Amino acid sequence: xxxxxxxxxxxxxxxxxxxxxxxxxxxxxxxxxxxxxxxxxxxxxxxxxxxxxxxxxxxxxxxxxxxxxxxxxxxxxxxxxxxxxxxxxxxxxxxxxxxxxxxxxxxxxxxxxxxxxxxxxxxxxxxxxxxxxxxxxxxxxxxxxxxxxxxxxxxxxxxxxxxxxxxxxxxxxxxxxxxxxxxxxxxxxxxxxxxxxxxxxxxxxxxxxxxxxxxxxxxxxxxxxxxxxxxxxxxxxxxxxxxxxxxxxxxxxxxxxxxxxxxxxxxxxxxxxxxxxxxxxxxxxxxxxxxxxxxxxxxxxxxxxxxxxxxxxxxxxxxxxxxxxxxxxxxxxxxxxxxxxxxxxxxxxxxxxxxxxxxxxxxxxxxxxxxxxxxxxxxxxxxxxxxxxxxxxxxxxxxxxxxxxxxxxxxxxxxxx
Amino acid sequence: xxxxxxxxxxxxxxxxxxxxxxxxxxxxxxxxxxxxxxxxxxxxxxxxxxxxxxxxxxxxxxxxxxxxxxxxxxxxxxxxxxxxxxxxxxxxxxxxxxxxxxxxxxxxxxxxxxxxxxxxxxxxxxxxxxxxxxxxxxxxxxxxxxxxxxxxxxxxxxxxxxxxxxxxxxxxxxxxxxxxxxxxxxxxxxxxxxxxxxxxxxxxxxxxxxxxxxxxxxxxxxxxxxxxxxxxxxxxxxxxxxxxxxxxxxxxxxxxxxxxxxxxxxxxxxxxxxxxxxxxxxxxxxxxxxxxxxxxxxxxxxxxxxxxxxxxxxxxxxxxxxxxxxxxxxxxxxxxxxxxxxxxxxxxxxxxxxxxxxxxxxxxxxxxxxxxxxxxxxxxxxxxxxxxxxxxxxxxxxxxxxxxxxxxxxxxxxxxxxxxxxxxxxxxxxxxxxxxxxxxxxxxxxxxxxxxxxxxxxxx
Numbered sequence: 022x023x024x025x026x027x028x029x030x031x032x033x034x035x036x037x038x039x040x041x042x043x044x045x046x047x048x049x050x051x052x053x054x055x056x057x058x059x060x061x062x063x064x065x066x067x068x069x070x071x072x073x074x075x076x077x078x079x080x081x082x083x084x085x086x087x088x089x090x091x092x093x094x095x096x097x098x099x100x101x102x103x104x105x106x107x108x109x110x111x112x113x114x115x116x117x118x119x120x121x122x123x124x125x126x127x128x129x130x131x132x133x134x135x136x137x138x139x140x141x142x143x144x145x146x147x148x149x150x151x152x153x154x155x156x157x158x159x160x161x162x163x164x165x166x167x168x169x170x171x172x173x174x175x176x177x178x179x180x181x182x183x184x185x186x187x188x189x190x191x192x193x194x195x196x197x198x199x200x201x202x203x204x205x206x207x208x209x210x211x212x213x214x215x216x217x218x219x220x221x222x223x224x225x226x227x228x229x230x231x232x233x234x235x236x237x238x239x240x241x242x243x244x245x246x247x248x249x250x251x252x253x254x255x256x257x258x259x260x261x262x263x264x265x266x267x268x269x270x271x272x273x274x275x276x277x278x279x280x281x282x283x284x285x286x287x288x289x290x291x292x293x294x295x296x297x298x299x300x301x302x303x304x305x306x307x308x309x310x311x312x313x314x315x316x317x318x319x320x321x322x323x324x325x326x327x328x329x330x331x332x333x334x335x336x337x338x339x340x341x342x343x344x345x346x347x348x349x350x351x352x353x354x355x356x357x358x359x360x361x362x363x364x365x366x367x368x369x370x371x372x373x374x375x376x377x378x379x380x381x382x383x384x385x386x387x388x389x390x391x392x393x394x395x396x397x398x399x400x401x402x403x404x405x406x407x408x409x410x411x412x413x414x415x416x417x418x419x420x421x422x423x424x425x426x427x428x429x430x431x432x433x434x435x436x437x438x
Numbered sequence: 439x440x441x442x443x444x445x446x447x448x449x450x451x452x453x454x455x456x457x458x459x460x461x462x463x464x465x466x467x468x469x470x471x472x473x474x475x476x477x478x479x480x481x482x483x484x485x486x487x488x489x490x491x492x493x494x495x496x497x498x499x500x501x502x503x504x505x506x507x508x509x510x511x512x513x514x515x516x517x518x519x520x521x522x523x524x525x526x527x528x529x530x531x532x533x534x535x536x537x538x539x540x541x542x543x544x545x546x547x548x549x550x551x552x553x554x555x556x557x558x559x560x561x562x563x564x565x566x567x568x569x570x571x572x573x574x575x576x577x578x579x580x581x582x583x584x585x586x587x588x589x590x591x592x593x594x595x596x597x598x599x600x601x602x603x604x605x606x607x608x609x610x611x612x613x614x615x616x617x618x619x620x621x622x623x624x625x626x627x628x629x630x631x632x633x634x635x636x637x638x639x640x641x642x643x644x645x646x647x648x649x650x651x652x653x654x655x656x657x658x659x660x661x662x663x664x665x666x667x668x669x670x671x672x673x674x675x676x677x678x679x680x681x682x683x684x685x686x687x688x689x690x691x692x693x694x695x696x697x698x699x700x701x702x703x704x705x706x707x708x709x710x711x712x713x714x715x716x717x718x719x720x721x722x723x724x725x726x727x728x729x730x731x732x733x734x735x736x737x738x739x740x741x742x743x744x745x746x747x748x749x750x751x752x753x754x755x756x757x758x759x760x761x762x763x764x765x766x767x768x769x770x771x772x773x774x775x776x777x778x779x780x781x782x783x784x785x786x787x788x789x790x791x792x793x794x795x796x797x798x799x800x801x802x803x804x805x806x807x808x809x810x811x812x813x814x815x816x817x818x819x820x821x822x823x824x825x826x827x828x829x830x831x832x833x834x835x836x837x838x839x840x841x842x843x844x845x846x847x848x849x850x851x852x853x854x855x856x857x858x859x860x861x862x863x864x865x866x867x868x869x870x871x872x873x874x875x876x877x878x879x880x881x882x883x884x885x886x887x888x889x890x891x892x893x894x895x896x897x898x
Contacts, residue, residue: 144692
């Protein structure tokens with residue numbers, strides 16, 4: 022890092038060097054046995070250099086690569102949008118590491134303790150340490166370190182299955198047990214019933230919320246809005262875009278995974294509502310997109326592309342069971358969300374594992390091969406109620422960490438293959 | 439002699455196990471992105487490092503940029519893998535030629551070419567408005583060197599060129615957001631061979647026509663013709679993935695899911711007209727390789743033959759569970775990822791009929807030319823494709839565009855309704871996801887135009 026800074030200081034008016042070091046241990050479980058143990062160390066230096074309206078972003082490992090990059094940048098035409106560096110200087114340091122996670126990274130022998138189930142268990146337990154160091158031309162030097170413990174388990178009960186996930190900044194065996202219990206509970210529903218195409222009141226589990234809110238939050242990126250690939254493209258802050266009961270936060274100052282104190286431009290992060298009680302509050306912004314929109318950065322850089330850090334949907338006032346008291350369809354898990362139109366939010370996503378049909382508050386069976394085929398705007402507008410209980414979720418098809426309740430949504434279009 | 443042979447052999451000696459793969463893997467890439475003809479950004483990336491995978495109960499995989507970081511681990515688990523197919527690994531090298539070297543033009547020249555294309559597209563005489571055109575050019579070179587069990591030495595080099603474009607267009611009170619990709623392995627000659635300029639202009643005109651003249655379509659059972667864009671994604675999603683043997687065995691159950699071949703054990707999947715292959719040896723393909731990452735020579739696999747299952751995709755670990763040998767399907771997306779059973783270039787085989795003959799016999803139907811939204815359940819049975827460019831077909835003639843028809847059904851239902859495929863074969867690039875940590879790997883998806891009889895068509 023020092024070599025890079027020394028080189029850049031003498032030659033470039035504006036720069037940022039972001040070093041990321043991630044060390045991970047990933048244990049893959051198949052049929053209740055350990056199938057693979059992966060230990061991966063990834064180190065990268067991402068460098069943004071800028072002169073006027075010319076810039077280059079490179080991954081470099083040697084000063085020679087930097088020198089080459091400088092030569093390239095000098096010949097580039099001016100860019101439509103150029104990354105900026107926040108004027109904040111000084112040193113910042115924040116270390117939040119958990120010894121339990123660090124121990125699991127070097128010794129995974131406790132895994133078998135988590136696999137005691139009446140069903141066959143599949144899934145992943147992973148532990149990681151992230152170190153993030155940012156040096157900017159404004160004199161900012163930040164160091165942050167975090168540990169993550171996360172996992173998901175899918176259990177098989179004949180033709181039926183259940184899946185759940187967790188994320189935690191601490192090594193927490195209790196969360197692993199809850200994850201397995203939830204997966205077992207959902208796999209235990211075994212009556213098959215048919216469900217035709219139509220509009221239903223659905224309850225989305227926190228797993229499904231994690232997947233869909235990831236899409237909402239990336240559409241809230243100022244870049245998505247600026248390029249027209251967003252349901253927020255024709256909206257302005259203050260517009261009602263969702264149910265009054267629906268609040269979606271980006272919360273990098275909490276304790277959840279992917280919480281950081283500063284963004285890639287050295288701008289302090291802050292907690293903010295993207296949507297507050299149904300009202301669109303703010304896009305997610307870095308310095309350059311904020312300038313285009315005539316706003317302040319929200320501390321979400323990403324050079325050029327602002328992105329969410331870690332999400333939270335505010336809890337409601339009803340219990341999990343209370344949400345299921347009527348005639349509803351509970352989607353416990355989903356995957357494969359794809360958009361037909363990012364401007365009007367038309368999408369579909371496929372339910373997987375247990376899709377449980379409740380009538381009069383009682384489960385009457387599970388159905389299969391259904392998908393939500395609706396508009397994202399309708400999903401957030403038709404939120405009727407949310408549970409008091411919330412779960413920290415991050416998994417393979419919802420990698421952006423967040424905290425979510427169960428959510429009852431009226432009149433959702435389901436389609437069956 | 440491999441450039442990193444000494445490091446790889448030293449690593450092999452450090453891991454005293456019966457099966458040891460060591461790999462040096464580097465991917466260098468450059469990306470140029472333009473927004474409405476103006477430079478948006480230039481990005482240079484390099485991912486390089488070493489990995490070792492060995493079997494000691496479970497599979498163990500360690501990876502780092504620095505080979506000195508890599509050591510055997512000491513913990514013990516009862517593993518899931520019972521063993522492996524121990525066929526002798528081969529030595530050899532493969533590469534894709536850059537007829538015109540990627541570095542034969544400097545960045546300014548490339549940016550200038552892309553700007554010319556953008557400006558020509560943006561100046562088309564159309565009634566709709568192009569709100570935004572993001573044109574992204576990506577060139578990469580993937581280099582790998584492997585030593586298997588200390589004896590087999592393998593090297594591979596595949597340069598690739600990809601062009602993607604995102605269009606946001608409005609007209610007639612409608613908005614479309616669209617995304618397409620073109621790509622192949624090779625050098626800068628790819629830009630001409632892929633007909634990027636012509637493709638983009640044709641796309642903009644076609645979307646303008648759709649916005650201005652697109653009509654709603656009535657739902658119900660109809661004859662459908664799928665272009666190679668649609669048959670390609672179908673080959674990949676509903677045949678390639680469920681024919682990955684690790685998925686059939688349950689190794690991906692908690693991630694990318696299972697397979698109808700495991701859950702339902704289907705003996706027939708499609709009509710006699712359905713033949714699907716996966717072939718890493720296709721020239722210019724993005725999924726090209728000749729020796730896989732476990733030292734097994736690559737070859738064409740015929741997954742479905744005349745509508746019936748014929749062969750799964752195997753690596754060394756899945757093959758013995760089926761009393762089979764590996765057919766060379768193991769690939770890793772980068773130095774920090776384990777090799778997995780992966781598709782390469784997956785496609786429906788063409789027939790002998792012309793496209794006109796395919797059309798002639800359709801009294802009333804829909805031609806799906808491209809799609810945006812698609813997905814499939816994790817058993818790879820229930821799937822959905824929503825048309826973007828789609829046209830009414832009447833009495834054997836392609837008519838006016840229709841708005842967003844949906845083909846939704848099960849794999850066996852849709853493939854059993856295929857009664858004809860034409861004699862064309864086109865490929866499109868894709869990035870296939872699998873594994874944990876997730877691995878996006880370059881593939882081609884392809885096929886001929888394909889006719890399906892009396893299949894369910896829905897509407898948004």
